[in-house]
Amino acid sequence: xxxxxxxxxxxxxxxxxxxxxxxxxxxxxxxxxxxxxxxxxxxxxxxxxxxxxxxxxxxxxxxxxxxxxxxxxxxxxxxxxxxxxxxxxxxxxxxxxxxxxxxxxxxxxxxxxxxxxxxxxxxxxxxxxxxxxxxxxxxx
Amino acid sequence: xxxxxxxxxxxxxxxxxxxxxxxxxxxxxxxxxxxxxxxxxxxxxxxxxxxxxxxxxxxxxxxxx
Numbered sequence: 001x002x003x004x005x006x007x008x009x010x011x012x013x014x015x016x017x018x019x020x021x022x023x024x025x026x027x028x029x030x031x032x033x034x035x036x037x038x039x040x041x042x043x044x045x046x047x048x049x050x051x052x053x054x055x056x057x058x059x060x061x062x063x064x065x066x067x068x069x070x071x072x073x074x075x076x077x078x079x080x081x082x083x084x085x086x087x088x089x090x091x092x093x094x095x096x097x098x099x100x101x102x103x104x105x106x107x108x109x110x111x112x113x114x115x116x117x118x119x120x121x122x123x124x125x126x127x128x129x130x131x132x133x134x135x136x137x138x139x140x
Numbered sequence: 141x142x143x144x145x146x147x148x149x150x151x152x153x154x155x156x157x158x159x160x161x162x163x164x165x166x167x168x169x170x171x172x173x174x175x176x177x178x179x180x181x182x183x184x185x186x187x188x189x190x191x192x193x194x195x196x197x198x199x200x201x202x203x204x205x
Contacts, residue, residue: 010164077181078169137177138168 010076017071024060024067031057078137086129093125094118143200146174148192163187 007015034042035053043049072080098118104110149159149170156174160167163184172178180188189196 008161008164010166076165076169077184078172078178079166081178134168137172 010074013074014071017067017074021064021067021071024064028057028060028064031060079134082130082133082137085133086126089129089133090122090125093129094122097121141179141200142176142203143173145170145188145199148194148199149174159191162191 031053035050035057038053039045039050072083075083098121101113101117105112145159149156154162156170157167160170163170165184169178169180173180185196185200189199192199
C-alpha cells in the first residue's frame with residue numbers, strides 16, 4: 001500500500017508564515033542597510049531622505065514583528081512553548097551579559113562598547129536555547 | 141502527568157504521525173507527550189480524549205508519586 005501523506009493545515013500555515021517572515025526579515029535587513037549606508041553613499045546626508053529611510057525601516061520592523069507573531073501563532077503548542085521559553089532564557093542571558101559588558105569600560109578592561117554586540121548575544125542565545133529546549137523534549 | 145496515549149494509539153494501529161495529523165500537531169509533540177516530557181494544554185488534552193472517544197481522566201491521570 002502506498003501511503004501518500006498530504007500536507008496538513010498546520011504544515012501549510014507554518015510554510016506560509018515562514019515565507020512571510022522571510023520576506024519581512026529581508027525587507028527589514030535591506031531597509032536597515034539603506035538607513036545606515038544611504039546617507040553617505042546615496043543621498044549625501046539629506047536629512048529629509050534620511051527621515052524617510054528611518055520611517056521605512058520602522059514600518060519594515062513593525063511588519064517583521066507582526067510576521068513573527070503570526071508565525072508563533074501558527075506553530076503547534078510544543079513548538080510555541082519551546083520558542084517562548086527560549087525567549088525568556090534569552091531575555092535573562094542578555095540582561096546579565098549586557099550588565100557585565102557595560103561595566104567593562106568602567107573597569108578599564110575594554111576601551112568602549114558596541115551596542116550592536118548585544119544583538120549577537122540575543123541571536124546566539126535564542127538559537128542555542130531553541131535547539132537545546134527542543135532536543136531535550138523531543139529526543140528519545 | 142501520566143497518559144495512555146501510546147496504548148490507545150497502538151490499539152488503533154496508528155503511527156505517531158497519523159495521530160499528529162488527526163490532532164493538527166507535530167509528530168514530535170505526540171512523541172513528547174507519550175514519553176511524559178511534555179504535558180499538553182487543556183484544549184489539546186480534550187481534543188485527544190474526544191478523538192479516542194473516552195473521558196479525559198481515562199487518557200490522562202496525575203502523577204501520584
